Amino acid sequence: MRMLMRLVLGLFVLKAVVASPRFSRQADLDSYDGANYDVDLDNLNLENPDIYDYEDGLTIDDPLIEIGTLAPPDYNYPVPEASLEEQTEEEEEEELPLTPQLIPQGSGGSGVLMGPDTQKEEGLLPTTPETPQEGTGGVEGSVSSGLPESGEPDEPDEPVVDRRGMPTCLLCTCLGGSVYCDDLKLDSVPPLPKDTTHFYARYNRITKINKSDFASMNKLKKIDLTSNEITSIDDTAFMGLPNLEELVIRENHISQLPALPETMTLIDASHNDIGTKGLHREAFKDMTGLLYLYITDNHIDYVPVPLPDSLRSLHLQRNNIQMMHGDTFCNLKDFNYIRNALEDIRLDGNPINLSRTPQAYVCLPRIPIGDLI
Template sequence: MKTLQSTLLLLFMPLVMPAPQVQQDSRVISDYGTDPFEETLFSQDYEDTYLDGRNIKKKETLMLTDEKSLQLQNDDISTPPPPKRENDEMPTCLLCVCLSGSVYCEEIDIDAVPPLPKESAYLYARFNKIKKLTAKDFADIPNLRRIDFTGNLLEDIEDSTFSKLSMLEELILAENQLLKLPVLPPKLTLLNAKYNKIKSKGIKANTFKKLNNLSFLYLDHNALESVPLNLPESLRVIHLQFNDITSITDDTFCKANDSHYIRNRIEEIRLEGNPIVLGKHPNSFICLKRLPIGSYF
């Protein structure tokens, strides 16, 4: 019986004995992993040995990406931007306010007329810094009916600026620096150019002759030496106060050779503030229903 146990013990001993060796190996591996310096060396060695090929590809990809990015940046720097066209400026209806055919560009310090929507009928560009108007400003805007440039710095207006605006009825150029009037459109009913520097030589003889719809004319506070010629029969209100008018004649408002002629439509003529004594020209008002406002001595 003892012999049998000894034999079995001998048979199983090789299977049991290696166990301590496994524990020792585990301890060694565990100890190796706990040293940060050695772990770093192991990681570097593993990456250099087994991942070298893949790392090279990754590095090459990164380098190519960087080169492309650098090239794009260089292209952006070296390629100049395209020249800005006038129509590329800020859209008018962001700069101004557009509402049902009306464009409001008031007090925004613009120094030129912005491109207007083609359907514009009313333009209010008051209190800005516009110095000049040209025909190009309104070339493609045929439906304009009212234009207001009150309180700008206007010194010059090309003759053809408004002449082709066949629908224009009201033109307001008050409080500017104008020395003369441009050619006016045929359907104009109101012209307001008060508080400028307009002299009589700045108004052509036929400026008002064909304006058969003109009802309101405001030229007060200018530098006129005489009443404009050929004032149309349609006029209802004429403001010429505070100019340099020194005299009037029998043909200024009436017709000297026609004692039956009466200007029925005129409701108001203002001439006060001029160096003229209206009492010296009684026959100049014989066709009027109301005497002009001014001094009578």
């Protein structure tokens, strides 16, 4: 019965609302703003949530809240104290005055260095000591320019070293049986160890080779004295060397080739002053193991015959050789004789016409190099 009463009452209320002129005005509007009406929660029908009781006197022309008039929210948040202190310090640093400071001499430049005047405050910037003026005397901590003083004498380009009495292996370089004394400005052959097998003394100032320089050097196999100032060699300076095989004395001022042992395999006396009388008669005849003979750029006027059959290379270019005999290289009595070893003969730069003595080359594997006209 109670439910029926509520239903009837609700129908009457709905009919009254529909008949109300306010509802008809509201229905004629095309759109409305949800902010222009208000719901009375006290008059809300809790039994039927779809039915609302509107407050008397509320019209659409009188909005309760005007959205455009709302004040913006206040976003002034509190600032931490640390940020304020940092900002204050930055402002103080920007206000520091700038003062010019001179760069000390020798620091890489000249001029002024601009920066904050903080040298009076301890611990901010290190202080730079004043550079003493030139001529005021040395001051501890001063910077030197590295240039010699005007009153100081120039040092010699090369220090003067007293090499007299110095042990050879301290003065030179000793590696096994090899002794290297190159470019030491030596004026004589130093005393060598008894077990020396190879001796190099190139680019020095040696002027003479004495008989005693290589005495009792029974193991010595090679001597290289290239580019010295040798003018004379004792004729028996190398005869006491039973194992000597190579002698290089090029680029000196030698006029006489000394006697050499029969064990020689290489002789290089190029670029000297050896003339016609500078070679011993049949100097190379008994050297049965001689392979290379170089006497270029001298003053000899003949081929030093006889030459051993072992010879492979003969260089005599730029001398004064004007003639050659038919038996210089070959044996005219034995036409079956052939010198297969002698493949390199250089006679270019001599005033000789090789075509005039064709019989001198019939036993050779190759024709000598030189002028054929």
